Amino acid sequence: MTIPAAWFLVVSALLFGIGAFGVLVRRNVLVMFMCIELMLNAANLAFVTYSRVLHDVGGQATVFFVLVVAAAEVTVGLGIVVAIFRRRRSAIVDDVAEMRG
Amino acid sequence: MTMGLLLATTRSIPDVLVFILSALIILGGAVGVVASRNPVHSALCLIATFLGIALAFVEQEAHFLAAVQIIVYAGAIVILFLFVIMFLGVDRSESLRVEPLSSQRPIAVGAVAVVTGALIALMAVGGWYSGAQSVAGPTDPNHDVNVLGKAVFTTYLLAFEATALLLIIAVVGAVLLARREPEPDARPEAAGSRDDDADEVLQ
Numbered sequence: 001m002t003i004p005a006a007w008f009l010v011v012s013a014l015l016f017g018i019g020a021f022g023v024l025v026r027r028n029v030l031v032m033f034m035c036i037e038l039m040l041n042a043a044n045l046a047f048v049t050y051s052r053v054l055h056d057v058g059g060q061a062t063v064f065f066v067l068v069v070a071a072a073e074v075t076v077g078l079g080i081v082v083a084i085f086r087r088r089r090s091a092i093v094d095d096v097a098e099m100r101g
Numbered sequence: 102m103t104m105g106l107l108l109a110t111t112r113s114i115p116d117v118l119v120f121i122l123s124a125l126i127i128l129g130g131a132v133g134v135v136a137s138r139n140p141v142h143s144a145l146c147l148i149a150t151f152l153g154i155a156l157a158f159v160e161q162e163a164h165f166l167a168a169v170q171i172i173v174y175a176g177a178i179v180i181l182f183l184f185v186i187m188f189l190g191v192d193r194s195e196s197l198r199v200e201p202l203s204s205q206r207p208i209a210v211g212a213v214a215v216v217t218g219a220l221i222a223l224m225a226v227g228g229w230y231s232g233a234q235s236v237a238g239p240t241d242p243n244h245d246v247n248v249l250g251k252a253v254f255t256t257y258l259l260a261f262e263a264t265a266l267l268l269i270i271a272v273v274g275a276v277l278l279a280r281r282e283p284e285p286d287a288r289p290e291a292a293g294s295r296d297d298d299a300d301e302v303l304q
Contacts, residue, residue: 002112003120006229008157010221011124015131015150017217022135024209030140030186034147037178038131041154044170045127051240052161053230057252058237061260063166064253067173068264072271074178078185079278085189 008049016042027092029084033077040070119160126153140191144182151175162242165249 051059133146
């Protein structure tokens with residue numbers, strides 16, 4: 001394997017940046033969830049890269065756990081979206097503003 | 102100096118090509134997720150990103166994780182997203198021109214650029230990676246599943262049990278959240294008022 005770790009780490013950082021930008025600017029809650037998935041995947045890519053260059057299987061095991069956390073997060077998150085949609089008929093975060101001070 | 106070190110390393114052309122391809126798929130898909138006006142298109146671009154990540158995993162000899170990535174992410178999580186999009190019927194296009202908060206986007210661009218730049222600069226200053234080698238055991242590309250399984254069930258057993266608990270909590274929570282209210286004919290007045298609310302919102 002000859003590709004340097006730096007290349008993958010830069011791709012991972014860029015992916016994280018794009019995901020963070022999406023969470024900041026998009027207003028559809030489903031797309032915001034997808035952007036959170038992008039950021040989790042950026043972390044996964046960084047973990048696997050470190051696992052390769054440091055010869056440590058811990059990085060790959062951590063990716064495994066990130067995967068489980070992502071699945072649980074999506075399940076509960078989409079459950080909340082469905083519950084909100086049932087009451088509000090909207091998936092836009094700006095419409096859920098009752099608790100604004 | 103770091104760049105010189107990087108460029109001095111000899112590497113094979115196919116490796117570089119696969120890396121460039123995976124990087125293009127990953128970043129192109131990510132931009133598509135953020136820039137698509139239709140949530141369904143976002144979900145499809147998300148699949149592209151996951152496939153690109155799986156390609157990067159294969160390139161880094163994490164073959165089992167690449168398979169899991171495709172099965173769990175592209176196969177389960179994106180399908181769940183698409184299912185909810187279709188179920189709610191929110192697959193309409195959303196105008197991206199409207200900017201409800203003035204100057205939200207320039208500030209977001211600035212903040213994200215600063216954070217990403219700082220991240221890359223920090224890694225570059227630190228020589229990209231440092232630390233102890235093989236704390237939890239070395240990786241083995243030829244016996245991927247063996248090594249990973251052994252690590253998960255010995256070194257990371259507590260974390261593994263915690264994820265089992267987390268999954269149970271998530272399932273119970275999702276069922277509770279998605280449960281419908283009691284039958285309409287059991288509480289006619291409550292159901293009637295709720296329908297009125299829904300009609301008002303629709304109008």
